[in-house]
Amino acid sequence: RGYGGAARHWPQQVRPDSDPVTVGDEAVLIARRTGCPMAVGPDRPAAARALLEWHECDVIVSDDGLQHYALGREIEIAVVDGVRRYGNGHCLPAGPLREGRRRLRGVDFIVNNGSRGRLEYPMRLRPGEVLPLNGEGEGRSLESFRERRVHAVAGIGNPGRFFEMLRRHGLEVVEHPFPDHHPYRAPDLRFEERLPILMTEKDAVKCRALGVSDAWYLPVEADVEGGFRERLLERLARLEKSGTGKPDRPA
Numbered sequence: 741r742g743y744g745g746a747a748r749h750w751p752q753q754v755r756p757d758s759d760p761v762t763v764g765d766e767a768v769l770i771a772r773r774t775g776c777p778m779a780v781g782p783d784r785p786a787a788a789r790a791l792l793e794w795h796e797c798d799v800i801v802s803d804d805g806l807q808h809y810a811l812g813r814e815i816e817i818a819v820v821d822g823v824r825r826y827g828n829g830h831c832l833p834a835g836p837l838r839e840g841r842r843r844l845r846g847v848d849f850i851v852n853n854g855s856r857g858r859l860e861y862p863m864r865l866r867p868g869e870v871l872p873l874n875g876e877g878e879g880r881s882l883e884s885f886r887e888r889r890v891h892a893v894a895g896i897g898n899p900g901r902f903f904e905m906l907r908r909h910g911l912e913v914v915e916h917p918f919p920d921h922h923p924y925r926a927p928d929l930r931f932e933e934r935l936p937i938l939m940t941e942k943d944a945v946k947c948r949a950l951g952v953s954d955a956w957y958l959p960v961e962a963d964v965e966g967g968f969r970e971r972l973l974e975r976l977a978r979l980e981k982s983g984t985g986k987p988d989r990p991a
Contacts, residue, residue, distance in 0.1 A: 822854020
C-alpha cells in the first residue's frame with residue numbers, strides 16, 4: 741500500500757509487530773490480520789519490486805492503489821460507498837471523488853459497501869468477537885454489550901458507519917469521532933463518564949500502548965456477495981494459465 745508513517749527510508753517491510761507510527765496504522769493492521777508479506781512506500785512500483793526481492797509472491801495486491809498508474813496491474817477492483825455514493829460528483833477538493841465516475845467503466849469489479857447497485861457486488865461488514873485492547877483476558881460477544889452505554893471511538897474515513905453498526909446491535913453509543921489516521925494520545929481516551937470504551941480494530945493498533953482500562957476493539961470481516969470470490973479466483977487462474985499475470989513487471 742501507500743504510506744502514512746514517518747519512516748525515513750522507503751519502501752519499508754511491514755510485520756505484525758511493526759511500529760504503526762513508522763509504517764502506518766492500516767499497514768500494520770493488514771500484516772496482523774493476513775500474515776502476508778507486506779511493503780509500504782510512496783513509490784508503488786518500488787514497493788512491489790521490494791516485495792519480489794524479499795518474498796516469493798505470485799499475487800501482489802495494491803491497497804488503495806487505483807490512481808498509481810506507474811504500477812502495472814492485471815485486475816482492478818473499485819469500492820463504492822453505498823450510502824454516500826458519488827457525493828456531488830466532483831473530484832477532490834470540490835467533492836469526494838479521486839477520479840470521475842467514468843473511470844469505473846474500465847475496472848474489472850465494483851464492490852458496493854452499503855447497498856446493492858447494478859453490476860456491483862454488495863459487501864457487508866460482519867462484526868466479530870469484541871477483544872480487550874490490552875490483550876489480557878478473553879473476548880466477548882458484541883451482544884454482551886447490548887443495552888449498555890459505551891464510549892465509541894473511531895478514527896476512520898466514515899466514523900458514522902461504526903457508530904451505526906453498534907446501535908444496530910443494541911448498544912447505547914456516546915460518539916467520539918476522530919480524523920482518519922489520528923495519532924492518538926492517552927488524553928484522547930479520558931472521558932468524564934466512566935464507561936467501557938469500544939473502538940475499531942484500526943484504532944486499536946495505535947491505542948494498545950496507551951494503557952487505557954476497560955477498553956475493547958471490534959474486528960470485522962468483509963463478506964462480498966454475488967459470486968465475487970469465485971469470479972476473482974477464476975480470473976486469477978486464467979492469468980496464471982496464460983502466464984501474463986506473473987508479478988515480475990511492477991513498473
